[in-house]
Amino acid sequence: MSERWQRVRHHPGAVAALFLLPAGFGFVVFYLWPALRALWMSFTDYNVLRGSGDWVGLQNYQDLAADPLFWHSMRVTALYVVLNIGVQTALALAMAVMMDRLTRSAVVRGVLVLPWLIPQVVVGLLWLWMLDPRLGVVNHALDWVGIGGQDFFGSPAQVIPTLAGVNTWRFVGYTALLIFAGLQMIPRHLYEAAALDGAGEWRTFWRVTLPLLRPVLALVLVLSVVGSFQVFDLVQVATGGIGGQPGGPANSSLVIYVYIFRHAFNFNNAGYAAAMSAVLAVLLAAVTFFIMRALRGSRSDLA
Amino acid sequence: MKLSWRRRIAVPLCAALLAAAACSGGTGDDENVTLDYWLWDDRQIPQYQECATAFTGQTGINVKITQYGWEDYWSNLNTQFAARRAPDVFTDHLAFYPSFVQNQVILPINEYVERDNVDLGQYYPGLADLWVGQDGKRYGLPKDWDTIALAYNSTMLADAGLSREDVWEATWNPTDGGTFEDIIARLSVDENGVRGNEPGFDPTKVATYGLSFDNPSNSASGQTSWGNFARSLGFELLADGNPWGTDYQFDDPRLAQTLDWFARMVKAGYVTPLADLQGVGYVSLFEAGDVALAINGSWAISSFTGISGVNVDFAPLPTGPQGRWSIYNGLADAISANTAHPDEAWQWVKYLASAECQNVVGEKAVVFPAIPASLEVGEQARERAGLDVSAYTTYLESQNTFLYPVTVNFDQVTQAVGAAVDEILLGNRPAAEALTAAQQQVDSIMGR
Numbered sequence: 001m002s003e004r005w006q007r008v009r010h011h012p013g014a015v016a017a018l019f020l021l022p023a024g025f026g027f028v029v030f031y032l033w034p035a036l037r038a039l040w041m042s043f044t045d046y047n048v049l050r051g052s053g054d055w056v057g058l059q060n061y062q063d064l065a066a067d068p069l070f071w072h073s074m075r076v077t078a079l080y081v082v083l084n085i086g087v088q089t090a091l092a093l094a095m096a097v098m099m100d101r102l103t104r105s106a107v108v109r110g111v112l113v114l115p116w117l118i119p120q121v122v123v124g125l126l127w128l129w130m131l132d133p134r135l136g137v138v139n140h141a142l143d144w145v146g147i148g149g150q151d152f153f154g155s156p157a158q159v160i161p162t163l164a165g166v167n168t169w170r171f172v173g174y175t176a177l178l179i180f181a182g183l184q185m186i187p188r189h190l191y192e193a194a195a196l197d198g199a200g201e202w203r204t205f206w207r208v209t210l211p212l213l214r215p216v217l218a219l220v221l222v223l224s225v226v227g228s229f230q231v232f233d234l235v236q237v238a239t240g241g242i243g244g245q246p247g248g249p250a251n252s253s254l255v256i257y258v259y260i261f262r263h264a265f266n267f268n269n270a271g272y273a274a275a276m277s278a279v280l281a282v283l284l285a286a287v288t289f290f291i292m293r294a295l296r297g298s299r300s301d302l303a
Numbered sequence: 304m305k306l307s308w309r310r311r312i313a314v315p316l317c318a319a320l321l322a323a324a325a326c327s328g329g330t331g332d333d334e335n336v337t338l339d340y341w342l343w344d345d346r347q348i349p350q351y352q353e354c355a356t357a358f359t360g361q362t363g364i365n366v367k368i369t370q371y372g373w374e375d376y377w378s379n380l381n382t383q384f385a386a387r388r389a390p391d392v393f394t395d396h397l398a399f400y401p402s403f404v405q406n407q408v409i410l411p412i413n414e415y416v417e418r419d420n421v422d423l424g425q426y427y428p429g430l431a432d433l434w435v436g437q438d439g440k441r442y443g444l445p446k447d448w449d450t451i452a453l454a455y456n457s458t459m460l461a462d463a464g465l466s467r468e469d470v471w472e473a474t475w476n477p478t479d480g481g482t483f484e485d486i487i488a489r490l491s492v493d494e495n496g497v498r499g500n501e502p503g504f505d506p507t508k509v510a511t512y513g514l515s516f517d518n519p520s521n522s523a524s525g526q527t528s529w530g531n532f533a534r535s536l537g538f539e540l541l542a543d544g545n546p547w548g549t550d551y552q553f554d555d556p557r558l559a560q561t562l563d564w565f566a567r568m569v570k571a572g573y574v575t576p577l578a579d580l581q582g583v584g585y586v587s588l589f590e591a592g593d594v595a596l597a598i599n600g601s602w603a604i605s606s607f608t609g610i611s612g613v614n615v616d617f618a619p620l621p622t623g624p625q626g627r628w629s630i631y632n633g634l635a636d637a638i639s640a641n642t643a644h645p646d647e648a649w650q651w652v653k654y655l656a657s658a659e660c661q662n663v664v665g666e667k668a669v670v671f672p673a674i675p676a677s678l679e680v681g682e683q684a685r686e687r688a689g690l691d692v693s694a695y696t697t698y699l700e701s702q703n704t705f706l707y708p709v710t711v712n713f714d715q716v717t718q719a720v721g722a723a724v725d726e727i728l729l730g731n732r733p734a735a736e737a738l739t740a741a742q743q744q745v746d747s748i749m750g751r
Contacts, residue, residue: 048385049406132582134593154578156729241581244518245717246374249577250725265378266714268402 042274049268060275070276072251073259076160077229080255083164084228089221091168092175097209099176100183101201109180112173120170124237127166128153153239156252163234163253171227175220182216183209211301218295222288229284232257256280336647337365339390340636343376346605350667354660361654364647384408387641391648392655395443395637397433398522401547401711403637404436410638411440415649425658426673427699430633433709437547443635444656445673447664449601450629450704451531452694457614459511459595463489463498467616470596471694475532475621477560480568483621487513487573490595499573506572514568515575515585516598519728520721523551524708526630527598529724533561534630534705535623546709549749553720554742559734562727569728577728589613601695602670608690617694627697631704633673671695712748719744 008014042060046053064070099108115123130136131152139149152162186209194204210217232255239253240246247254247262256276264273292298342351348370355366369390371379377399383389389408403409416423423431426445434443455470465486474481490513491499498504499513519528524540536557541548552558568574575585575594586603588594590610598620599607607615619627636655638648654660661672665681668688672678678696685692698704710716723741726732 047406048381049402049408051385051387129583132587133578135583135587135591151576151578154576154581156731239581240520241518242584244581245521245721248518248520248721248725249581250729250731251722262718265381267712268381268406 038274039278041271042278044271045269046271046274047268048264048270053271056271060272061279063272064275064279069251069254069259070256073254073256076252076254077231077256080160080164080231081225081228083161084167084231085221085225087164088168088172088175088224089217091172092179092220093217095172095176096179096183097205099180109177112176114173115170116174118170120233121237123166123170124234128238128242131162153241153253154249156249159239159249159253163231163238166238167228167231167234171224175224178220178223179213179216182213182220185216186212214295215298215300218292221291221295225287225291226284229280229287230257231255232261236261335365336363336644337367338392338642338644338648338651339369340366340651341369341371341376341380341390341393343371343373343394344602344669345370345372346602346669347664347667350664350669351655351660353663353667354655357659357663358651358654362647362650364644364650366651384639384641389639389641391642391644392636392638392651395635397546397632397707397709398524398713398717400434400442400635400637401436401709401713404438404442405711408640409442410640410642410645410648411436411438411442412444412638412649412652413441415653416441416444419653421653421656426656427633427675429631429704429706430673433546433633433706434635435546443637444652445633445635446656446661447602447670447673448631448633449671450631450695450698451527451598451600452620452629453618454589454597454599454604454607454615455618456589456592456595457616459490459592460616463595465489467618470618473618473621475535475623477532477536477557477564480564481621481623484568484573487568487596488571489513491573493572499571504572506570509572511592512575512579512588512594513573514596514598515580515588515594517585518577518580519724521717523713523717523720524630525724526632526707527600529558529561529565530630531598531620531628532564532623533558534628535620535625536561537625539705540708541710545706548708548710549751551710551716551742551745551749553723553745554735554739556735559738562724562734562738566727566730566734570730577725586610601692604692604695605669617692619694619697626703627701628703628705629695629698630707631698632707710749715748716745719748 008018041053043055043057044053045056045059095112118126130138133139133149133151133154136152138152143149151158153159190208190212191204194208199207235253235255235258236246240248247258260273260276260280263269263276340351340355342348348368351368355368359365380389380393384403384406395403395409400409415421421444427448430445430448434445435441453470457467460467460470469482469486473483473486475483485500488499490511491504491509492511493499493505494508494510495503495505517527519525524530525533530540533555538552538555538557538561540552542550542552565574569576575588579588585594585597586606589597589607590613592613597607599617604617620629621627636652638645638652642648656673658674658677661674661677662680664670664672665677665679666684668681668684668690672681719741723732723737726737727734
């Protein structure tokens, strides 16, 4: 036995393979196989209830290209992502820099991530009640200060900004912490040098902090962009009212995953849903590639 | 032979435990059969628990009841069907059962019905026919029925100088709204205390709306909103008959007139705007005193009578040019095709639709049982509680009910029509235009 072990030990490749085996097994069973099966499904008319499907070739992709609701839901999702990422990243960056420059208190950091600890479904229900146009506490407050009630989830114009706002509220602390961790990696002496050279806070931020934070920002952007494309539970719970059809009013909050879910599990069109998911996967890969490329995310100026 | 996963695990486990003689299952007798039974209405758990207890006492078959909210219920059921692990018996709805039949995930029960001589004549007329598929086979026994009426805040009615008779004898038409429009106008009050029928009423600052209802986007039948009003103009949802029609008539001008009237009422400040229906819902608004009249299904009577501090009464919907109409819907219990115990499941379904269990349903008075004698029991229970729900039963006496649409792809039709109705109520599009566009989508969904 020891002789065989010796032989294995002298082949680093074999040892590495041994260590990779558990993760590799998980990857194949839980990621690769389902992804391939979903891809196959997208070329069939797979029906969840029937549990089977026939090969239809590119039919689902042709239908999808001609489906106005698919493109509508893509636009809705894009609007949500832009609003969400814009506000969330800017706020998180400001919060992280302030934490870094003003306080290192663990209590402050703890408070910031509190909303992130609440499950998204609970967040959705909570805000549905708080933002109810007539009975919600938020509109009572707005009435009191003289702004007047808003429709929030009930208005086609406000529903996406509202959803983005709720999501920002939940995630901004978490994103701020990620950026804060990145800030800690910037050597202190660079700030001292900048101060000696007479740079103010504003100039230091643009010339020292931001360039050195770039790789971390790229990672944060990729994570949050992909994450916000996947918005589902919040919309499913908070729109359409209690017991109503999610995605309303008039499809104004029909984000792509709600539409995919509807086809897969309400209309039993798993094939069509799989085709939409495949298009979305390609799109997300492209967006990720673009962000990493544009921000040169895999290289740091510190090196 | 196909083993259920439970049994596949149980067999080796029993071998291991055999020495201790701790295994009683797996011997082939049906002593310990437990049926999974699902329903969505939490208000109805007590009555079916009582039925289940009595059923277990008689047959030795256990029933495990599980409840999910409406939206979750159908998603969960679909995924459980996909996994071939759906509950043995579940509460079925006319909007969904066509696709279950189409995909053969529920069992036909006509052979059982014949074998056991179940009297289909014991139910309210029409209810049993709804559960016969296009293939001529039966997929359910009726267990309850529902109609739609108005719940009203009687204190507000009195404050507006209106009587019970005014609401009971209300008339409606889409041109001037009839006396019903006068009623909801008078019941609407703005923040300055001005009523909807008085000069100076501000429709943008309404404290109490005359009328509200459930978010209409979740059903293409308009069951608890526009559907009954359109029917009172003579509108029929399906031109080629119901059940199993495919020729929807959403571009019928009578439907457009109805929805234009609703949009006009929203604009006038007499009906809650769509935004308010996208929140916590019309029952909460009624409870908060923000709504005086609510269109409400009979299954939700107890949500209103349970409100403390508000005097609630019920009245039928207004009478239109073609009479006073209510949609008529009933539920049944279905058996999953994947059940390991079809015979026991049938016994439970039969029991649920029997006079014995129906009397329990009547006694609890949450919904109306499908057997007339059991409804009598319920009426007596309500009378003792001082509750008058005759508003819901009047339609049956005058035979002014029409059946809930039973067609394939109803969910997809709902998506198309729901969005159009949203746009109309938001005031973004005239009804005729939005509905014509919706009808084109519906035709392609129905393959016409």
